Amino acid sequence: MNLxxxxxxxxxxxxxxxxxxxxxxxxxxxxxxxxxxxxxxRPQSKRQKELQRKREAMKEGDRxxxxxxxxGKISKVLEKEFVVEVAKDIHIKIDxxxxxxxxxxxxxxx
Numbered sequence: 001m002n003l004x005x006x007x008x009x010x011x012x013x014x015x016x017x018x019x020x021x022x023x024x025x026x027x028x029x030x031x032x033x034x035x036x037x038x039x040x041x042r043p044q045s046k047r048q049k050e051l052q053r054k055r056e057a058m059k060e061g062d063r064x065x066x067x068x069x070x071x072g073k074i075s076k077v078l079e080k081e082f083v084v085e086v087a088k089d090i091h092i093k094i095d096x097x098x099x100x101x102x103x104x105x106x107x108x109x110x
Contacts, residue, residue, distance in 0.1 A: 055096050058082070063102035066094050071102065 058064065062074045064084060070092075076083035081093045 051100075054101055055099060058099070058101070064094075064099045065102050067098040067100070070094075 072084035072086040074082050075085040
């Protein structure tokens with residue numbers, strides 16, 4: 001039975017040519033990768049760069065929200081961390097990559 005299927009497929013492959021089908025597939029793959037890049041990868045990288053710029057611009061006294069949902073005020077800026085005051089005399093160290101600008105600061109900037 002398998003031999004019969006191979007014999008039936010062989011004339012169609014020879015008539016269409018190996019290069020004709022391959023070029024169509026390659027072009028389709030390139031188009032799909034281009035669309036994926038335009039609609040998913042490029043916008044995400046732009047958002048990441050903007051977020052990184054905002055993190056680098058943060059200074060002491062800015063209100064922030066951590067990735068875990070903790071609200072506080074930056075009391076000290078270190079090389080890779082922020083020291084955030086979450087309550088009176090309660091300070092925690094937070095990695096810079098897990099800190100976002102506070103919604104109140106964003107509203108004030110507009």
